[in-house]
Amino acid sequence: MLALTVVVFRHPLAKLVWPDMRVQRLLDDAELAMRQGRLSNPDGSGARQRFEAAQALDADRSEARDGLSRLALAAVAQARAQLQANRLDQARQSLQLARELQVPQAEADAVAEQLRQRESAHAGLDELVRRAETARAAGQLQIALPLYQRVLALQPTHTAALEGREDALSELLQQARRAIADGELARGAGLVAQAREQDAGHVDLPEAQAQLARAADLRRSRADADLRRQKLQPALEGYRQVLHAVPGDPAAAQGIERVATAYAQRAAREAADFRFDAAQDSLASARDIAPRAAVVVEAEQALVRARQAQLRLVSPLPGRERQRRTQALLASMQEAEARGEWLTPPGESAYDKLRAAQAISPADPAVQRASRRLLPAVRACLEDELRANRIRRARACYDAWQALQPRDAGLAGARRQLASKWIAVGDERLGSGDVEFAALALREAQALDAAAPGLDAFAARVHSAHQGDR
Template sequence: MNHRKDPGATPSLGALDQLDLDRPRSRAGSDDPPPPGPPPRARPPRPSFWAWVILATFVAAVCLLLALGTWRDSLSQALIPSSELNREIEAAQLALARGELSRADGQGARERFQAVLARDPDHPAARSGLVAVREAALVHARAALAGGDFDAARQHLALARAMAAPADALAGIEAELVARQSADADIAQRLQAARDAQAQGRIEQQGDGALALYEDILRLQPDNAIALEGRRSLLAGLLRDAERALADGDLRTAGALVDRVVKADPSHLGLPAVQARLGEARAEGESARESALKAAQAELRAGRIEAAALGFQALLAERPDDVEARQGMDDAAAMLAARASRLAADFEFDAAAEAINRAREWAPGSPALAAAERRLEQAREARDEVPGQALDPDEFDSLLDEAAAAMRAGDLVDPPGASAWDLLRRAQAIAPDNGAVRRAFVEYSRRARACFEDELAGNRLGAAQACLDALVVQDRGGDELADDRRRLADRWLAFGEERLGAGEFALARRALAAARDVDPSNPRLETFAERLQRAGG
């Protein structure tokens, strides 16, 4: 049965849904089907108000955390100030209240405030404290000036100036200070006294000399033209005196005059030329001194002791503090004392005593003098034991036998009187031309030489030195044993180097003394002595 739809009837809900599903609507709302194309994109949902609130809160929290991490130190100092800084500020404020604006020991107000700023450059209390110190310095300067204490006023002005006080405030106080000083000091009277002293030639007298008077005036009035001209004239005269001293070769006087001019006026126009000439003269004098010193040292090495001493004495006369010349005199005295010991061993008592006295004049404190005097006394005692005016010829053979026994025992020069040397000398006095005596002396020399070489090879330096002494008495002050003395001294110094390296300073000093006694002119002595001194020995 066919049913016809009533066009005027209202469709049901299900029918509407079916229509919507079966026939999509056009954009114009007509019943015509839409044109073919892609389906429309779904529109994203808009964020709600609370989402925006949450996002803003999160961003603010992150920024706050970053700020706290960056400025946490400064914030902590601002919120919780350091107790140590607070104590320093309090101490500075107390020092300011007591008037202790600046102190050399760092306990003044200025120094304490600066200490705080060194740790916290932006500390407000420290900055304002320094301003208060500067203002207090100006106040104290005015008070000191009013009280007539010009020195204190100058000190407070210097402090205010160092702390960058305003120029107009400083200028007023400084002008008043100069005016007060000028009023209190009779400048005219001082100038007249300076001119009188200059006319009388009293240039450098203590207190009332012309130069000192002019300098006093210039301290009160730095721009006083009369005092400036007077000082310039005096200094020019001092420089002329310095040039005359240079012409005479008196470098010490010339140097003292130039130093006085430098002290009074370092910018004096005539000063550079005289200083240049003084420098040239000093360089020439030093070169001449070096040549004279080397010549004297060469004389000493050659054994010409008296000639070397004259050279060292001439150097000391020009420069009493010449260390090298003084050391040369000590070495010459030691060598002369050694010669006296050899003369004493030969029973030449007068010559030995004369050598000891001359050595004492050169170096009164030389340790070699005591040894030479002991040797002389021992030789005299041994000589006193020799019988009468002539020796008994019957004693000749026994003397040779005793000398041979002493040589075999190694008693070459000691003990005095019973040594091989002394016994042979007594036998020689009995029969000077006897062949047995000559052969005995040859044997003595051979044994002494062998003893020295053996002991030196075995590094028994004390024994080697005794053997060298046996050779020295035959050398009679000559220079034939210079090489042997140098070898032994070098061994002593090598031993001293070892002891110094081991920290045994006493043994190192003993080795140095032994080397100096054997070879006073050894060039290594002073180098080792300096090392020993630097090491604390």
Template sequence: MNSRREPTFGPPPSEAPDPDTIRADFRPRRPPPPPPRPLWPWLLGLGLLVGVGGGVYLFRESLADRLLPSTRHAQLMEEAAVALAEGRLSAADGRGARELYTAVLALNPDHAQAREGLRRVAQAALAQARARLDAGDREGAREMLALARTLAVPAPELAPVENELRRLESEESELGRLLSAADDARRAGRLDGGADSALALYRQALAAAPDSAIARAGLQAVLADLLRTAAERLDAGDQDGALMLVQRVEAIDAAHLDLPPLKARLSEFQAGQGQHRSEALAAADAARREGRLSEARDGYRAILAVEPEDNRARQGLEQVAAALAQQAVRAAADFDFETAEARLVEAREIAPGHPAIRDAEARLLQARARASTVEEAPLASSPQVLRLLEEAERAAAARRFVDPPGDSAWDILRNARALAPNDERIYAAMEALVPRARRCVEDDMAANRLSQAGECLEAIVAMNPNEPTLPELRRRLAERWIGRAEERLGAGELGEAERAYRAAQGIEPNHAGLPALAARIEQARLARPR
């Protein structure tokens, strides 16, 4: 039997003292006081608490990011980054980058990434201000500058864009003034011709603002007005005025849409005027050759009134003056001094300093002196008349039928007739001159000496304008000149063809072959390389 005894806590219940037997004066013994505790644990705990609190404060953002990765400000930061990348820097609905970063800072004022985001928004605003200014969007540039200024972009960085904006606004104000003044000038009809004209003001506006659509449209409108005025002048026959305006517009805008049709009209008008002038010149030349000097003079003057620089008309007038001087010489040779003086007066009125006039004046003086000494002598025994007849024969043989004045066969015979009015030999010699000149025309045409044939033809006109064979001679000689012109055209010699055409026109202005020849010459002129 096991005699082991299990341990117990205190005496067994049978051995417990009886509460009734405990003495009344029994008092329990007090435990001894605990020993005093040391202070260092408390100090260590307090230090640890302060350290942990400081670390939490200093690294509160990082701890918040680590401990709360899906908080509201993290979502806002993501949306702000997207808005910044898309260029939505600020928006009234709060979805702009600035507003989103500001919302993050409202949740966490010390959020460093949000502050960096606002800095990038500020720089983006400055960049957009510069880009919008370059694109001409001044209002947009002002908005972006205001945003950049709000986000505390440094003043030195803002200054270049702000200065450029102020300069452009100043130019815009000046541009508005110029455009207003140009509009007023156009309405007042001052299109061109001074610094205050519409054309000058619009051009000045374009120089200040080359991209101004309003200034460019205004300039185009003024040029169109000038071309309309040119068309009106052309309708009124003012070729020079129309040409001046067309050249003015072409110098400013050679590609103006209204230029080509008006230039075509002007070319047609000039061609018509040229044809009309050519016909008028031919008529005046014919009148001069046929001795109708007053008609020739008036024709040349009419041409010069329209075209003051026309050399042919000017030369024609000088030739009329020379012809009048020749008539004065012939009248003086007949001792008709009154007629000679009248012709010289007409010649001086046309060309006062012409050499032929001075020569005629000298011959008139000689004739007056000769008239005072001439005495009528018996015809049969007059050696002077015989000498004159011989001189006239030599002049006719040399083809000096009417030129030079005073030494021609015609003038010599007239002098002889003045000495012996009744001498039949003189009249016979004078009548023989026209047939001899006619043979001269025929011979020269046969030998293709057309210029010399024309001189002989002119001699016939001077001696007898009513010669019956003159129309046929004119027609034939004109045809020869037309043939030469066509031949020269075929050889590509346009200048020679034009000279032959003018010669034919001067001989027979109404010849049926002239219009077709003129058309061919014009076609050749247009086809010629410039």
């Protein structure tokens, strides 16, 4: 009967006995692996894998859970031993295992700190600091600062590196201040930016930034003065220096546009005087700055028309034909005067007609009388147009005056008066919502007189209106 019972109930009995035997064997193998230091192994022979397999077979038994807890502490101990032996990669892996097995946080953090310090020492931080100090002593700050940065990236509290970087940045900012004082704005700005990137809270940084801002303002003011005196190349260089020091500076960018406008206007005047080489040079300068600006395109067209006008006048003329042509030009000049076309359109303006008549008959008394009469007429034109608030035509009269007598002492006052009129009319149109015309008025006023009273306040209002539109 006993034998028959064993045969019939062999499968249920095996299920009762075999799992316990298999779990116990896994637990024994896990303990042996832990004693041998085989804490984890992807092939399944490690203590971790054995304990986890036993736990999967019988979750109610506590031996596997307890074993995993002891295994976590063993991983921490193993990491410490590996640190002492300078086996840093293995120590990092053991620490990772301990964290995965949920070792107490304090235990893991303590080992992690030791590992970081040992890695820092292993990386040769002291040697890096020594090299940085040598470079700084030799004045090679561009070499010293990256070395200090490498040390601090590995060990943020490294005292020697912190102090060395502080001193190096102070020396760097001293170089920046000297460069700014010498007028080297771009270099000074670059050094200030480098110091700010390394340590935005450096004690010497605000003073250097303030010096840079003051220098940029002064350089911009000098460029404005050069532009008013028609010293266009120095003005352009000044505005560009400001932009290098303060990228995106709106006043400097507008100044460059005004220089392009001034070059184009100069090219048109020189073309009207048949000074084609000079006109071509001025036009090339304008084109280099703003090749697609409307004023540059207009100057190009004026140069073409002026060349055509000259071709019509260069052929030798008999005396009677010369007199007839001169009288016709003077009559055309009077008609252009009546229309207020003092300087434009090129080739057809009163000024151009007079210059053409002078080219044909420079000694003709009628031509000389017309020349003497035109300048007072142009001045009167400017006053009349200003009183009538026709500022575009007033600008044409002013340009004609400047073309006829470039060194006239009265031009400075007329220029400021015209700039003030642009500001007044532009402000009025801005109040009615015409932001586009106000922006045009601002550019015209700036080109005429960058120091005109009320210009800065008007520019601020136009800028605010543009921001509101966006």
